[in-house]
Amino acid sequence: MLTCKEATRMMSEAQDRKLGAGERLKLEMHLSLCRGCRNFRQQMDFLRAACRRLVGRDEPGQD
Amino acid sequence: MIDNSFIAEVRSDMLRFAQLQLRDAALAEDAVQEALLGALSGERSFSGRSALKTWVFSILRNKIVDLIRVQSRTTNxxxxxxxxxxxxxxxxxxxxxxxxxxxxxxxxxxxxxxxxxxxxxxxxxxxxxxxxxxxxxxxxxxxxxxxxxxxxxxxxxxxxxxxxxxxxxxxxxxxxxxxxxxxxxxxxxxxx
Structure with a gap:
């Protein structure tokens, strides 16, 4: 079973590479039981979205 | 459509972007200036504001990459x-x-x-x-x-x-x- 600390490392790496099947399984199992880590993952996705928006890759539909 | 106020707006976005990454106001200013001049002096025509913005940002991105490569040689x-x-x-x-x-x-x-x-x-x-x-x-x-x-x-x-x-x-x-x-x-x- 992953610890939360290990899970955060894996979730950060998931932003940079496709995790292997074994890694994904372990992570999903952990996430199904851990709200804190589910929030952490959403926060990682949020950071990515904010960075995209900042560099104008993902502009809201206005101008 | 592409007027001075639009350029000013893009310029300030570019400056913010460059400064965040280079953490050097003068260097950032130079990079933005060069990117803008490069983009606007070209023969390319743009279908709209967002196309122009994407284009100048891609030039700026390349400039920043070059500067980072140079800086990284001295990074400890x-x-x-x-x-x-x-x-x-x-x-x-x-x-x-x-x-x-x-x-x-x-x-x-x-x-x-x-x-x-x-x-x-x-x-x-x-x-x-x-x-x-x-x-x-x-x-x-x-x-x-x-x-x-x-x-x-x-x-x-x-x-x-x-x-x-x-x-x-x-x-x-x-x-x-x-x-x-x-x-x-x-x-x-x-x-x-």
Whole structure:
């Protein structure tokens, strides 16, 4: 079973590479039981979205 | 359609983008100036404002990459580890001895994130949080997220290992998320 600390490392790496099947399984199992880590993952996705928006890759539909 | 006020607006976005990454006002100013001149003197015609903006930003991105390559030759790689020490310590303190979250530091839900992205004030906080990161940590993070290097390219450019790169990115992301959590996603509500 992953610890939360290990899970955060894996979730950060998931932003940079496709995790292997074994890694994904372990992570999903952990996430199904851990709200804190589910929030952490959403926060990682949020950071990515904010960075995209900042560099104008993902502009809201206005101008 | 492409008037001076539009150029001024794009220019200020570019400047912010360049300054965040180069952390050197004069260097950033130069890069933006060159990118704008390069873009506007070309023969290309643009179908609209967003096409022009995308184009000047892609020129600026290349300029920043060049500058970073030059700067990275003088980056002290061992400094990358040292400057992260306090962030690493703060990270360790989020956990109990069994490496699970402490109840009071467990990441909270941030509600509707799209709402934050629409608010002007959020971007000021985001910028402050980015500027709070130690210089080289921020550099690695922004190469990955803003310049969209993959980690292999980041490693090659800065001459660090993939493992090291992963550690730095994790450190940066966690630092940023904590900064945003305390500065924007207001505390007060209990984590459930």
């Amino acid at each position: 790689v061992s400094a990358l580890g040292e400057e992260g020490a306090s962030l690493d310590q703060a990270f360790e303190e989020l956990f109990k001895t069994n490496a699970h979250w402490r109840p009071d530091t467990r990441p909270r839900g941030w509600g509707d994130p799209a709402e934050a992205l629409r608010e002007k004030g959020f971007w000021d906080v985001f910028e402050i949080c980015l500027n709070h990161l130690p210089e080289n940590t921020a550099r690695v993070f922004m190469m990955r997220e803003f310049l969209e290097f993959d980690t292999t390219e980041v490693c090659q450019t800065l001459d660090i290992s993939v493992g090291n790169c992963n550690v730095i990115l994790h450190r940066a992301r966690n630092g940023l998320r904590r900064c945003l959590e305390s500065s924007w996603f207001a505390p007060g509500e209990k984590p459930c």
